Amino acid sequence: MAQGSRGGSQGSSEEALPDAAPNPTPELPPLREVIARHGLGARKSLGQHFLLDLNLTGRIARSAGELGHGTLLEVGPGPGGLTRALLAAGGASVIAIEKDRRCLDALSELAAAYPGRLRIIEGDALEVDMAGLGEPPRRIVANLPYNVSTPLLVRWLRDIAAAPEAFESLTLMFQKEVAQRLTAKPGGKDYGRLSVMTQWLCDARLLFDVPPRAFTPPPKVTSSVVQLTPYRSPPAAPFVAMEQVVAAAFGQRRKMLRQSLKSLGLDTQALLAKASVVETARAEELDVAAFCALARAAVQQRS
Secondary structure, three states: OOOOOOOOOOOOOHOOOOOOOOOOOOOOOOHHHHHHHOOOOOHHHOOOOEEOOOOHHHHHHHHHOOOEEEEEEEEEHHHHHHHHHHOOOOOOOEEEOOOHHHHHHHHHHHHHHHOOEEEEEEEOHHHEEEHHOOOOEEEEEOOHHHHHHHHHHHHHHHHHHHHHOOOOOEEEEEEEHHHHHOOOOOOOOOOOOOHHHHHHHHHEEEEEEEEEHHOOOOOOOOOOEEEEEEEOOOOOHHHHHHHHHHHHHHHOOEEHHHHHHHHHHHOHHHHHHHOOOOOOEEEHHHHHHHHHHHHHHHHHHHO
């Protein structure tokens, strides 16, 4: 999957997305040309894999819904493959956050082609307050780097826990095995910490897979696009307590909860009783509501 900075394929965005933009799409050079002209060869140290298929960038953009209002937030645009698709699909206000300084000139050219619609921020998305950028409603649409996809997701989930209206939706590309964890249900082998934390706060849907051959250089694994829609009234539970309980429970997932939760330093028997969870249950058997009950009980026991 595209990691770090990402790009797109040959051919203009007008050819790839003939029906998307409400205004005429500007003539843009092929992305291969942009990559060559600016010396944007993919760097392994940044986990870069450029997305070459404009049909896929267009599909991702269209999956994000109506783009003509609010703010679109993109992480790691690279040469601007997905950025082009977002703008061509009608994105009225796009903010792109890029860590690789080599890509800034290419993105500036794209901003000039779409006056007033693209803002570029040089920086690390892990350090940027995404929930405070632009005007609501905010949608994150991004082809995430594998090496920071989980920390970024947890950061945004924390934002959503604090303010459910922070983001209207998040349309994100992950390594497929991560996407499967996000959408896994209780009882399955993929169900774990990310499943619970994500599904506590969002409706999570796996949209489609993206094969390695769509990228240059091709990664060794398949990627998947997932859409997260935050719940406006998620089950009540403190975020930090949920993180701690879920991490303890799945840290020793083969053990019964009466044993795995001992790392919390609490009266495990009383904790499970308060949450109405049987002592012999294992982490993968519990649904989100049960973990919320455990988190609330943990806070009460510590108070």
